[in-house]
Amino acid sequence: MHGQLSEDTVVEVPAAVLWKVYHGVELGKLAAQLLPDVFGRVEVLEGDGGVGTIVKVTYPPGTPGPGYVKEMFTNIDNEMRLKETEVIEGGPKAAGFDVYRIRLQILEKDAESSIIRTSVEYEIDDKLAEMASKSKVTVERLGTLAQVIAKHLKQNK
Template sequence: MWKQFSLVFFLLFGCYVGVNSHPQPLKHLTNELEVHAPASEVWEAFRNLGILRLAAQQNLIQSFQVLKGDGGVGTVVKIIFIPGNSSYTERFIEVDTKRRLEVAQGLKGDYLAIGCSVQIVTFEMVEKSQNSSIIKAGIAYAVKKGFEAKNPRPNIQLVAALSQLLKNFVEN
């Protein structure tokens, strides 16, 4: 009887803690870039790892390695930055072709290695007009407890550079 009571108590307590614990709020960094091309064209160039292939060809990153998947949800990619001494691994958690949206969660490296507990990168291609769109890119992140004073903040520059690279590719 006592064992059953203990089990029920711990299950209820665990549910209570899970429901009433508030994770740290995410901070957001954003970048928007207008492109003189339809959002569907921009998405086609971006999706299925297209932006990473383009970034490696243009030496924006050293290389990338697909650890799992084919560019859809669940794909895990390791990105090696120039000069090659650091890397970042992410998993695609949402790929929505209809909304032209990709969301990736950082798993290892980059700012996760120096104090961020969460790093989520989003890219969305939004139709502005028939021949114009906006690349909305962003990073959402949270800082680990104990690292607040160091204020580790992801750098939006690579995300902005990827957007610019995509814009140049599609417009030319």
């Protein structure tokens, strides 16, 4: 089974400013700093923020499911302001997903506002398809993060 979810979050921050945070490891650092009760600890295991970088998110105690996820940056397109990561261990992989890919794209709305497009693409064996429909696939955390990051950037110009 293949599937995709997508959500657009409109924020009052210029696209270029957002992309400086989203394109590398700064996003993970801010996620852990601004939303520790959601993202816990984020650490870079390998790389410098470019393609091939591997990060580990260790969720706070009490978070349902596997306690961590490792993601690899698989595509960073500065021209399109697009970043793709793929879960390589823990999280959805531990739950049975064959592929779990996250796409983050910053779209310019106007000079002072942007759209953060968050998408999740996944593949799972048809026998486990029910798992995908039981809230295992969501963009909710990343949508919340988009709003919090934008608020932080706006307040700290």
